Structure formats: structure tokens, C-alpha cells
Amino acid sequence: MPTISSPGSPSPGIEPHKARAMAESFGIDAERYDRTRLRYPGALVERIVATAPGPDVLDLGCGTGIAACQLIEAGCRVLGVEPDARMAGFARRTGIRSEVATFEEWDPAGRDFDAVIAATAWHWIDPIAGAAKAARVLRPGGLLTAFWNVFQMPPDVMDAFAGSYRQAVPDSPIDLQAMAGPAAGTYDSMIGKATGGIGRTGAFGEVEQWRFEWEWHYTKETWLDQMPTSGVLTRLSPDQLAPILDSVGSAIDRLGGGFTMPYVTMAFACRRNDAAPTG
Numbered sequence: 001m002p003t004i005s006s007p008g009s010p011s012p013g014i015e016p017h018k019a020r021a022m023a024e025s026f027g028i029d030a031e032r033y034d035r036t037r038l039r040y041p042g043a044l045v046e047r048i049v050a051t052a053p054g055p056d057v058l059d060l061g062c063g064t065g066i067a068a069c070q071l072i073e074a075g076c077r078v079l080g081v082e083p084d085a086r087m088a089g090f091a092r093r094t095g096i097r098s099e100v101a102t103f104e105e106w107d108p109a110g111r112d113f114d115a116v117i118a119a120t121a122w123h124w125i126d127p128i129a130g131a132a133k134a135a136r137v138l139r140p141g142g143l144l145t146a147f148w149n150v151f152q153m154p155p156d157v158m159d160a161f162a163g164s165y166r167q168a169v170p171d172s173p174i175d176l177q178a179m180a181g182p183a184a185g186t187y188d189s190m191i192g193k194a195t196g197g198i199g200r201t202g203a204f205g206e207v208e209q210w211r212f213e214w215e216w217h218y219t220k221e222t223w224l225d226q227m228p229t230s231g232v233l234t235r236l237s238p239d240q241l242a243p244i245l246d247s248v249g250s251a252i253d254r255l256g257g258g259f260t261m262p263y264v265t266m267a268f269a270c271r272r273n274d275a276a277p278t279g
Contacts, residue, residue, distance in 0.1 A: 025084075025231065026229065026231070027084035027085070027086030027087040028234050028235070029229065030064055030086050032225070032226075032228065033063065033064055033087070033229045034064035034065075034066065034090060035225075036222070036226035036229060037229060038149055038216060038263075039066060039067075040070060040119065040147065040149065041214055041265050042070075044147060044210070045070050048115060048117065048143065048145060049075065051115075051143050051271075052076075053114050053139065053143070054114035055075060055076045055077050055114060056076070056077050056079075056112075056113045056114045056115070057071055057076045057077065057113060057114065058078075058081065058116045058137060059071070059078050059080045059081070059117050059118075060081055060116065060117065060121055060125060060130075061081070061082060061083070061103070061120075061121025061122075061124055062081065062082045062087075062088075062091060062096070062119075062121075063082060063087045063091070064090045064091050065080060065090070065091035065094055065096040065098065066119065067119035068080055068091065068096045069094070072096070076115075079113075080096055080097065080099070081098070081102075081103055082098050082100060083124075088100045103125050103130055103133060104125065104126055104129050104130065104133065106133075108137045112137050112138065112139050112142075113138060113139065114138075114139055114142050114143065115138075115145070116134045116142070116144050116145075117143075117147075118146035119147060120147070120148050120149065121146070123190050127193050127197030127198075128200055131194070131200070131201050131203075131204075132197075132200075132203075135201045135203035135204065135272055139272070140272060140273070140274040141271055141272060141274060142271065142272045143269060143270075143272075144204065144271075145210075145268065145270075146194060146267065147265055147267035147268075148187055148190075148266055148267075149264075149265050150263065150264045150265070150266050151261050153261075154255065154259050154261075156254065156255065157223075157248060157252060157255070159251070160247045160250065161247070163247065164244040164248070165232075165244055168243050168244055169236065169240060188266075191266065191268045194268055195268060198268075198270060202273075203272055203273055204271065205270055205271045205272075207268050207270045209268055210266075210268075210269055211267075212265040212267075213263070213264050214262075214265070215260050215261060215263060216261050217258060217259070217260045217261075218259055218260075219257060220249050220252040220253060220257050223252060223259075224245050224248065224252075227244075227245060228241060
């Protein structure tokens with residue numbers, strides 16, 4: 001599920017999981033989110049199914065159920081936990097079980113799972129408390145994995161976005177310079193923080209990193225359609241958003257009306273130790 005470049009922090013020094021207004025803003029247009037956000041590579045889904053010891057999956061920050069649908073199609077039984085009631089409601093309307101809560105405050109009510117996943121969502125979870133809770137709800141040998149679709153916008157498109165965003169929202173705390181940098185490096189840093197939280201639990205084995213490379217072609221219309229689902233844009237007014245879309249659209253026109261985006265789906269994965277306590 002694409003973001004502008006990386007989830008990042010809303011301002012320097014603020015951890016994403018503390019930026020609750022942004023984290024819980026995606027349900028403003030849940031239908032658009034579900035329609036425009038990209039799915040995950042089939043090879044990733046296959047690897048999750050092959051690695052987990054069974055079919056019961058807990059999907060953290062499940063949103064509209066994009067990853068959940070893919071896992072259900074692969075034979076899994078999925079329960080979602082989603083802090084935004086609008087997103088959870090959309091997921092339920094498509095047949096996905098979803099409970100409204102942050103993962104840190106969610107009550108598992110004695111339930112446990114073969115896998116805990118977070119699809120473009122782990123950065124919204126406290127990396128220490130989240131890892132500890134994942135260990136408590138996983139069965140022995142259960143899989144914890146989080147993953148993101150990572151990309152880098154064409155420079156002309158990024159420049160158009162950054163310039164128009166600064167004009168439309170001059171007082172925004174968003175770090176546009178960080179967003180324009182190498183996207184994979186940002187995610188490497190997030191995975192490093194996640195690994196630190198996992199290590200503190202003492203409940204997991206070695207953390208692996210998985211990478212899946214692919215690409216997707218966008219027309220101007222399909223790119224502009226998904227842009228309002230980005231966390232840096234979800235809360236802008238129509239008057240603020242319109243010039244940003246116009247500027248980016250003009251940049252895409254100069255590229256011939258579309259572009260092919262290279263993607264890397266980056267993931268971390270680890271198994272819960274058999275001897276780790278549950279509950």
C-alpha cells in the first residue's frame with residue numbers, strides 16, 4: 001500500500017506510533033483507500049502461509065482488509081484489529097472479522113494465533129509494547145511479520161509534490177526532505193527499531209529480512225486517485241489538496257502521462273520461541 005515515500009514522522013523527533021491523529025485518519029475515505037492501495041506480492045503471501053505453523057492469523061492495523069483478503073484467499077482464518085472504526089466497518093462489510101482497538105489496548109480474550117502480521121502498519125504500533133503483546137498471543141513457533149511496499153517517486157513527481165505541498169501547507173511539520181531521500185533506508189531504520197523491540201522480549205528467535213521486487217505502472221489518473229490516501233494528505237481540505245494534485249498531475253503529463261514505479265516489499269519475520277510464556 002503506497003505512501004508518498006515513507007510513513008516517516010509527522011515532525012522530527014516524534015515517533016510514528018505517537019502520531020495518533022495521522023494514524024487514525026485513513027478512514028476519511030475508506031472506499032478510496034481500498035480501491036487504490038496496491039496489494040502485496042503473491043510470493044510474500046505464499047511465504048507467510050508456508051512459514052506459519054497453522055492458518056489462524058491476527059492482522060494488526062488491518063485497515064479495509066487488503067492483506068487479510070489475500071491471506072483468506074490463500075486458506076487462512078484472519079481476525080483484524082484496527083483502531084479506525086470506519087476502516088474496520090469497511091472490512092466487516094466485505095466479510096472480514098475486525099475488532100476496533102489499538103493493538104496495545106486490544107483484549108485478546110484468551111485467543112491465540114499461528115501468525116501475527118502487520119501490513120504497512122507496524123510503524124503505528126509501539127515497537128516494544130507491540131512485540132511483547134505479539135509474543136503473548138502467538139502460539140509456540142508462531143510467526144511475527146511486518147511488511148511494507150516501498151518505492152521512490154520519480155524525481156520530477158517528487159519535486160512537484162514537495163513544492164506544491166509547501167505552498168499549500170506552509171506551516172506543516174512534515175519533513176519533506178526526509179521523504180525525498182532514499183525510501184529503502186527509511187524502512188531499514190524502522191525494521192531496525194522493530195528488531196530492537198523484538199529482542200527485548202526474549203521471546204523470539206532470529207529476525208529475518210525478506211525482500212520481494214516488482215513494479216507497477218501508473219497513469220496520471222491512477223496515481224492522483226491514490227494520493228489523498230497518504231497520511232500526509234488525508235487531513236487536508238479540498239482547497240489545500242487541489243493545487244497539489246494539479247502540480248503533480250502536470251509533472252506526470254511531462255513524463256508522457258504515466259510512469260512505471262519499481263517496488264520492493266520489505267519485511268521482517270521471526271518465530272516465537274517454544275519456551276516463551278503465553279497469556
